[in-house]
Amino acid sequence: MTVRNLFLLPGDGIGPEAMGEVRKIIAYMNEAENAGFVTDEGLVGGSAYDAHGAAISDADMAKAMAADAVLFGAVGGPKWDAVPYEVRPEAGLLRLRKDLQLFANLRPAICYPALASASSLKPELVDGLDILIIRELTGGVYFGEPKEIIDLGNGQKRGIDTQVYDTYEIERIAGVAFELARTRNNRVCSMEKRNVMKSGVLWNQVVTATHKEKYSDVQLEHMLADAGGMQLVRQPKQFDVIVTDNLFGDMLSDVAAMLTGSLGMLPSASLGAPDAKTGKRKALYEPVHGSAPDIAGKGIANPIAMIASFAMCLRYSFGLVTEADALEKAIANVLDSGIRTGDIMSAGSRQVGTAEMGDAILAEF
Amino acid sequence: MTVRNLFLLPGDGIGPEAMGEVRKIIAYMNEAENAGFVTDEGLVGGSAYDAHGAAISDADMAKAMAADAVLFGAVGGPKWDAVPYEVRPEAGLLRLRKDLQLFANLRPAICYPALASASSLKPELVDGLDILIIRELTGGVYFGEPKEIIDLGNGQKRGIDTQVYDTYEIERIAGVAFELARTRNNRVCSMEKRNVMKSGVLWNQVVTATHKEKYSDVQLEHMLADAGGMQLVRQPKQFDVIVTDNLFGDMLSDVAAMLTGSLGMLPSASLGAPDAKTGKRKALYEPVHGSAPDIAGKGIANPIAMIASFAMCLRYSFGLVTEADALEKAIANVLDSGIRTGDIMSAGSRQVGTAEMGDAILAEF
Ligand SMILES: CC(C)[C@H](C(=O)O)[C@@H](O)C(=O)O
Numbered sequence: 027m028t029v030r031n032l033f034l035l036p037g038d039g040i041g042p043e044a045m046g047e048v049r050k051i052i053a054y055m056n057e058a059e060n061a062g063f064v065t066d067e068g069l070v071g072g073s074a075y076d077a078h079g080a081a082i083s084d085a086d087m088a089k090a091m092a093a094d095a096v097l098f099g100a101v102g103g104p105k106w107d108a109v110p111y112e113v114r115p116e117a118g119l120l121r122l123r124k125d126l127q128l129f130a131n132l133r134p135a136i137c138y139p140a141l142a143s144a145s146s147l148k149p150e151l152v153d154g155l156d157i158l159i160i161r162e163l164t165g166g167v168y169f170g171e172p173k174e175i176i177d178l179g180n181g182q183k184r185g186i187d188t189q190v191y192d193t194y195e196i197e198r199i200a201g202v203a204f205e206l207a208r209t210r211n212n213r214v215c216s217m218e219k220r221n222v223m224k225s226g227v228l229w230n231q232v233v234t235a236t237h238k239e240k241y242s243d244v245q246l247e248h249m250l251a252d253a254g255g256m257q258l259v260r261q262p263k264q265f266d267v268i269v270t271d272n273l274f275g276d277m278l279s280d281v282a283a284m285l286t287g288s289l290g291m292l293p294s295a296s297l298g299a300p301d302a303k304t305g306k307r308k309a310l311y312e313p314v315h316g317s318a319p320d321i322a323g324k325g326i327a328n329p330i331a332m333i334a335s336f337a338m339c340l341r342y343s344f345g346l347v348t349e350a351d352a353l354e355k356a357i358a359n360v361l362d363s364g365i366r367t368g369d370i371m372s373a374g375s376r377q378v379g380t381a382e383m384g385d386a387i388l389a390e391f
Numbered sequence: 392m393t394v395r396n397l398f399l400l401p402g403d404g405i406g407p408e409a410m411g412e413v414r415k416i417i418a419y420m421n422e423a424e425n426a427g428f429v430t431d432e433g434l435v436g437g438s439a440y441d442a443h444g445a446a447i448s449d450a451d452m453a454k455a456m457a458a459d460a461v462l463f464g465a466v467g468g469p470k471w472d473a474v475p476y477e478v479r480p481e482a483g484l485l486r487l488r489k490d491l492q493l494f495a496n497l498r499p500a501i502c503y504p505a506l507a508s509a510s511s512l513k514p515e516l517v518d519g520l521d522i523l524i525i526r527e528l529t530g531g532v533y534f535g536e537p538k539e540i541i542d543l544g545n546g547q548k549r550g551i552d553t554q555v556y557d558t559y560e561i562e563r564i565a566g567v568a569f570e571l572a573r574t575r576n577n578r579v580c581s582m583e584k585r586n587v588m589k590s591g592v593l594w595n596q597v598v599t600a601t602h603k604e605k606y607s608d609v610q611l612e613h614m615l616a617d618a619g620g621m622q623l624v625r626q627p628k629q630f631d632v633i634v635t636d637n638l639f640g641d642m643l644s645d646v647a648a649m650l651t652g653s654l655g656m657l658p659s660a661s662l663g664a665p666d667a668k669t670g671k672r673k674a675l676y677e678p679v680h681g682s683a684p685d686i687a688g689k690g691i692a693n694p695i696a697m698i699a700s701f702a703m704c705l706r707y708s709f710g711l712v713t714e715a716d717a718l719e720k721a722i723a724n725v726l727d728s729g730i731r732t733g734d735i736m737s738a739g740s741r742q743v744g745t746a747e748m749g750d751a752i753l754a755e756f
């Protein structure tokens with residue numbers, strides 16, 4: 027029997043509640059289809075800090091490294107706002123990304139038709155929206171050195187961060203974007219600030235060269251990242267796949283997510299390179315939303331982003347494409363049927379809690 | 392008689408056409424009110440490159456330094472896409488900002504009521520929108536060293552940019568934001584990525600300290616820059632003054648500008664520190680829009696952003712507040728009357744060219 031090892035890191039805030047609904051789906055798949063999921067669980071973020079004084083323990087990192095896939099909830103909350111920088115909740119997530127070498131972050135920005143009217147954009151601009159943002163996740167200003175605050179004396183300090191990209195890092199993320207574009211509408215838009223940043227000049231050159239060498243069948247466009255932000259707001263449907271660096275990806279994917287009106291529902295996948303021997307990729311799946319400490323523990327959080335992240339896991343880590351499609355379809359159907367958690371509630375719909383939403387999706391699955 | 396020295400840098404694309412309409416207003420003010428404007432003109436961007444092989448000549452830089460204010464049109468176009476990095480059109484603008492030490496970039500994102508429906512956002516979200524983005528303009532990743540591409544051999548290159556902020560740089564831009572907030576709704580939102588960047592940690596600390604020391608009467612909020620981008624799209628009217636660094640400011644102000652539906656109409660001011668003796672600030676005024684090479688030379692470009700930039704010049708460089716108010720009111724009145732350039736044309740309005748739009752505003756002034 028296939029064994030599929032999942033390592034669950036529910037994290038803080040609404041993370042554990044959302045993860046609970048995924049657990050139901052895993053149990054169902056094991057029972058109904060002998061899917062062979064074996065789960066283990068660890069701590070990350072503030073809850074890891076409270077237990078171990080670190081945002082993730084070495085033992086849990088080792089488990090994450092050994093798993094076929096990591097499911098990640100959310101981290102952070104006001105309780106940990108004043109902890110030292112090195113052990114802040116986010117450090118756990120950043121260590122996972124870096125140590126697992128999850129360089130490719132896939133962030134679909136889709137608009138569930140049932141929710142088009144929830145967008146702050148005019149519905150006709152977002153109805154049917156389906157963008158895939160590919161964000162480089164292990165390089166750039168997030169990890170470059172020096173990264174420090176220096177005391178200059180006289181009450182002056184200097185804060186320094188370093189944006190660094192090597193050719194191979196750009197090549198491999200561009201490759202992911204082009205490959206995925208081929209399974210979609212075959213268009214890639216690469217975004218940087220080559221008019222201001224040398225890393226942007228290199229980014230532009232390497233994406234262009236990679237395209238020319240291996241992917242000239244895909245349509246490639248370049249856009250300055252600031253203009254890209256504008257165009258996302260002006261006419262988001264012009265995009266198919268967007269590829270960009272770690273920091274621009276952070277900003278642009280958040281803007282794109284908000285456009286859809288489906289923010290609480292968007293998943294993401296962070297993938298490593300295929301293993302030379304087994305072809306397997308390390309992977310982590312997480313909702314785009316945060317830990318929402320204000321509503322944590324109340325049983326009202328929307329579990330859809332977490333469930334949709336598990337659908338991405340089925341697709342990208344286990345090749346269970348039929349199951350992934352079915353789970354995504356189940357989410358859309360439940361939304362179509364008018365069932366809503368509080369965050370996406372609108373007149374005429376039926377408001378439910380976290381567990382009821384999870385159950386409704388499972389029933390449709 | 393007062394002499395007011397203006398140095399005009401129309402630049403490329405639609406820059407010269409837009410500047411032409413400002414010239415009319417200057418001539419009118421000299422005649423009607425003895426305003427004493429004395430103008431000189433230089434080259435910047437691609438047109439400077441064509442003439443001198445540099446994006447701005449040393450002679451023109453000297454004139455910019457000596458002027459009371461610089462009016463800047465726009466730079467760039469496909470003609471110069473392949474010129475070397477050091478002399479690309481943008482280099483002229485960046486040199487002006489750096490050498491004149493114009494650290495404070497003021498970007499109002501206002502929604503002209505007549506144009507609320509042109510926004511891609513639902514009109515009720517942007518109608519009456521009035522945000523002031525204060526972007527740090529002489530520091531951060533735009534100017535930090537090292538900034539280079541290194542050849543690593545084996546076909547590998549490394550692109551490096553450096554984000555650097557010193558305490559005093561953050562202090563002075565925060566001061567500008569707090570001072571201006573006092574003249575508005577008394578609220579400042581500071582945006583950075585302190586959860587990832589050390590410069591963000593320092594930014595957050597210095598803004599907090601500056602607030603506590605000198606501006607505790609102003610309401611201060613901190614937001615992560617990615618969340619800020621989201622909130623701008625979700626509910627832009629929650630903001631009054633936003634203060635942020637050079638790169639985040641570039642992105643966020645473009646998103647904010649696009650929200651208003653008035654992109655082609657938004658001005659900006661870039662200010663230096665007050666001179667210790669005279670109290671005068673060096674200053675440059677420029678539209679937020681680019682050089683729009685596709686419509687250049689056709690007499691159809693919208694001159695409003697350039698004219699509104701001149702209104703900011705009247706206000707901030709010459710203290711001509713009544714005149715600035717009147718010019719801004721003239722723009723709003725002309726829009727209310729249904730006169731439109733092609734970029735903002737809508738059914739039921741009357742379409743005019745650049746010169747007619749300028750004339751209409753002058754007639755209302
Ligand atoms: C939590 C934070 C470190 C993270 C990031 O900046 O990458 C988040 O904003 C994201 O987009 O996943």
Ligand SMILES: CC(C)[C@H](C(=O)O)[C@@H](O)C(=O)O
Nearest residue numbers: 221222252481482484485641
């Ligand atoms: C032209 C370019 C160098 C400039 C910038 O990046 O600052 C522009 O985008 C702006 O916002 O003024």
